[in-house]
Amino acid sequence: MNLHDMTAWSERNRDWLSARLGYWRERLRALADDDAHDDACGLPPDDTGDGFRPAAHRLAAAFRLSAFETELLVLAAGVEIDAALGDAVARAQGDAAQRAAGVRFALALELLPHAHWDAISPLAPLRAWSLIDVDTSAGHARAALRIDERVLHAITGVEAFDERLAGIARALDVAPDIACPGIADVIAGALATQPETLIVLADARLDAERVRAGRWLAACALRRAGLRALWLDVAALAGDAREAAGIARRLAREARLSQAGVVVALDGDASAHDATVTRFAATLNAPTIVLGAPSTRTLAESDRPVLRFAVPRMRAVARGDLPVHVLTATRRALHQFHVDPALLDQALRTAAHLGDNDEDGAERTLWHALREAARGGLDALAERIDSGTSLDDLVVPGFVAAQLREIAAHLRHRQTVYDDWGFGRGQSRGLGIAALFAGESGTGKTMAAEAIANAARLDLYRIDLSGVVSKYIGETEKNLARLFDAAEASGAILLFDEADAMFGKRSDVKDSHDRYANIEVAYLLQRIESYRGLAILTTNMRSALDRAFLRRLRFIVQFPFPDARSREQIWQRQIPRDAPSGRIDFAALARLQLTGGSIRSVALHAAFRAADAGRAIDHALLVEAAQIEHAKLERAMSTTHNGSPQ
Structure with a gap:
C-alpha cells in the first residue's frame, strides 16, 4: 500500500x-x-x-x-x-x-x-x-x-508499536523492489499455506557472512509472504518462564497487529540458552523463522511442523529501478561487505539519487556507505588505521613493489576468479590471502599495508596482541573468534604487527600450558587459512615463525634495508612542499645507515626544532636530529669537519 x-x-x-x-x-x-x-x-x-x-x-x-x-x-x-x-x-x-x-x-x-x-x-x-x-x-x-x-x-488506524517490546524486538522492512534469492519464494509459500510452520535457516558453519545472508533471506521471505519482519533480541529472554510467556504473548500479538513474522537468531554456541530460545520460538503463535542450528531434540518438543533450509551466500542483489552501473557496483560491494538489509537498501537509494550522469560518484558513494556499515563491532576489537599512503609513495626495490601490486590485484579480482570463473566453487578454505611482510623495523612494512588498503579501498585494522592473547585457557581462541567473525563481515585487511609473538614455533609439549599454547597456534593457522579477506603479518624475525604457518602464506615479501639511492629518495620525500626549507645535501644524508622509519623520525625532529627556532629546515638541523636518532638506536655517527655525515 x-x-x-x-x-x-x-x-x-x-x-x-x-x-x-x-x-x-x-x-x-x-x-x-x-x-x-x-x-x-x-x-x-x-x-x-x-x-x-x-x-x-x-x-x-x-x-x-x-x-x-x-x-x-x-x-x-x-x-x-x-x-x-x-x-x-x-x-x-x-x-x-x-x-x-x-x-x-x-x-x-x-x-x-x-x-x-x-x-x-x-x-x-x-x-x-x-x-x-x-x-x-x-x-x-x-x-x-x-x-x-x-x-x-x-x-483507530494509527501506526504504532507495543512500547513494552522496546529493546526486545524491532521492526525491519525490506524494499519490495529488491530481488531476493529464489529460495525465498519457497519459504514464503510454506508460510502462506501453513503459517504455523517453523522455518529453520541453518548451515554447517553459520559464520558472520552466513548470519547476514540468513537475515537477508528471512526478511526477503517474509516480504514475499506479505509480512514485515520483527527481529527478536534473544538476550531479552534471560528472565523467568512467566516473563518469557508474557513476552511471547505480546510478541505474537504484535506480529498479528503489524502483519509481521518473527525472526529469532541463535547465538550459535550450542549453549543451554540456545535451547531456551528455540523452545520460545517453537511456542510462538506467529509465523516464525529461526536463524541458527537448533538441536533436533529441542524441536521435537514442539508440535509445530518444521522446515529446514540451508543459507546461501549473499552474492548479489538487483532492483529494477536502478541503473546498470549501480547494480554492477552493488554486486562487487556485496562480495566484499556483508551488511544488514536495511543498511543495504539505504545505500542503494543514496547511490540511485546520484543519477546516470555520475557513474563514478554513485559507485564511490555505494562502496563507502557499505564499507562503513559493515564495520560492525570491529572498531571495538582492533585499531583502525586511516592513512593516505599510496603504492607510489613507497620507496622499495622493484621486485617488492611488484609483489605489493600483485597482492592488491588479488584483492580486486577475487570475485572474477572465484565466482565468475569458478575457482572458488566447493571451496571453503584458502580463498583468502595471507601475506608475510618481513624486514627490519622501519623498512616500510606497515606503510606498505596502508598503501594496499588504500589501493583496494578497504579498512586496515592493526591487531593488538595484548588484547587478544590471554593467560586463561581457552580465552585466546574466543577472542580470536570474535575478531575474525567481525572481520569477515567488514571485509577489512588485518595487520598483525610482530607476528612472531603470536605465530611463533610450536614448542614441545612438557606440560598442560604447552599443550594449550600449541592448540592456540593451530587455531590461528586454521582461522588464517579460512579467512576470506587479506591478513598481513609483519615480523622482524622471519626465522622465528612456525613452518606450518609459512606453508599457508600466499605471499612472503622481504623488505630489505634501503640502499643509498633509496635512502636519498626517502630523504627527499620527507620535506613537504609547504614546509620552509633551506639548503639540504640529500646525497650526504643518504650515507647515513638509517631505515625509512628512522629517516621519518629525524625529519620530524628537525621540523619541530626549526619551528621552535623560527627558522627553515636545513642541513644542519637534520644532522643534529640524526645524531639524536643514532643515540636512540645506540649507534655511533661520524661526521666531517663541517658537520655533514661521513
Whole structure:
C-alpha cells in the first residue's frame, strides 16, 4: 500500500469509526430515554461495495473475533477517544462519576447484538491475546473492560508499536523492489499455506557472512509472504518462564497487529540458552523463522511442523529501478561487505539519487556507505588505521613493489576468479590471502599495508596482541573468534604487527600450558587459512615463525634495508612542499645507515626544532636530529669537519 492509499484508507477508517461510535451514542441516549424505537435506524452498513475493510474488521479476522467481540472492542475504544460516548456509558452504568472504570460487561451484554457470556473467558481471544484488560473484582457481570493501548492504536488506524517490546524486538522492512534469492519464494509459500510452520535457516558453519545472508533471506521471505519482519533480541529472554510467556504473548500479538513474522537468531554456541530460545520460538503463535542450528531434540518438543533450509551466500542483489552501473557496483560491494538489509537498501537509494550522469560518484558513494556499515563491532576489537599512503609513495626495490601490486590485484579480482570463473566453487578454505611482510623495523612494512588498503579501498585494522592473547585457557581462541567473525563481515585487511609473538614455533609439549599454547597456534593457522579477506603479518624475525604457518602464506615479501639511492629518495620525500626549507645535501644524508622509519623520525625532529627556532629546515638541523636518532638506536655517527655525515 503506497502513501496515498494509506492516507485514503486512514481517512475512511476514521469516518467509519466515527459513524459507528455516533450510532452507539444514540443507542445509549435512547436506552436512557426508554425509547421504543431506539434501534430503528440500525447499525451503519459494513459493506461499502468497494472492498474497504475498517481496522476493526481486520482485527476480527486476525484474532478470529465474533461479531459481539468485535463490537465490544469498538465500544471500548470509543470510551477512550470519544468523551460524549464515555459519559453516556458511565450514565448507563449508573457510575457517572467513575467514567474511568471502562465498559462493564453487563452493559455490553444488554447493548450489543449477538452477545455471548464466554467472550471474556481467559481462553477467548479478547483475553488470550490481551486485547482488553478485565477487572473482575466486582464479579463477572460487573467486570470492567478496558481496551489495551496498542489495540486502541490499531483500531483507530494509527501506526504504532507495543512500547513494552522496546529493546526486545524491532521492526525491519525490506524494499519490495529488491530481488531476493529464489529460495525465498519457497519459504514464503510454506508460510502462506501453513503459517504455523517453523522455518529453520541453518548451515554447517553459520559464520558472520552466513548470519547476514540468513537475515537477508528471512526478511526477503517474509516480504514475499506479505509480512514485515520483527527481529527478536534473544538476550531479552534471560528472565523467568512467566516473563518469557508474557513476552511471547505480546510478541505474537504484535506480529498479528503489524502483519509481521518473527525472526529469532541463535547465538550459535550450542549453549543451554540456545535451547531456551528455540523452545520460545517453537511456542510462538506467529509465523516464525529461526536463524541458527537448533538441536533436533529441542524441536521435537514442539508440535509445530518444521522446515529446514540451508543459507546461501549473499552474492548479489538487483532492483529494477536502478541503473546498470549501480547494480554492477552493488554486486562487487556485496562480495566484499556483508551488511544488514536495511543498511543495504539505504545505500542503494543514496547511490540511485546520484543519477546516470555520475557513474563514478554513485559507485564511490555505494562502496563507502557499505564499507562503513559493515564495520560492525570491529572498531571495538582492533585499531583502525586511516592513512593516505599510496603504492607510489613507497620507496622499495622493484621486485617488492611488484609483489605489493600483485597482492592488491588479488584483492580486486577475487570475485572474477572465484565466482565468475569458478575457482572458488566447493571451496571453503584458502580463498583468502595471507601475506608475510618481513624486514627490519622501519623498512616500510606497515606503510606498505596502508598503501594496499588504500589501493583496494578497504579498512586496515592493526591487531593488538595484548588484547587478544590471554593467560586463561581457552580465552585466546574466543577472542580470536570474535575478531575474525567481525572481520569477515567488514571485509577489512588485518595487520598483525610482530607476528612472531603470536605465530611463533610450536614448542614441545612438557606440560598442560604447552599443550594449550600449541592448540592456540593451530587455531590461528586454521582461522588464517579460512579467512576470506587479506591478513598481513609483519615480523622482524622471519626465522622465528612456525613452518606450518609459512606453508599457508600466499605471499612472503622481504623488505630489505634501503640502499643509498633509496635512502636519498626517502630523504627527499620527507620535506613537504609547504614546509620552509633551506639548503639540504640529500646525497650526504643518504650515507647515513638509517631505515625509512628512522629517516621519518629525524625529519620530524628537525621540523619541530626549526619551528621552535623560527627558522627553515636545513642541513644542519637534520644532522643534529640524526645524531639524536643514532643515540636512540645506540649507534655511533661520524661526521666531517663541517658537520655533514661521513
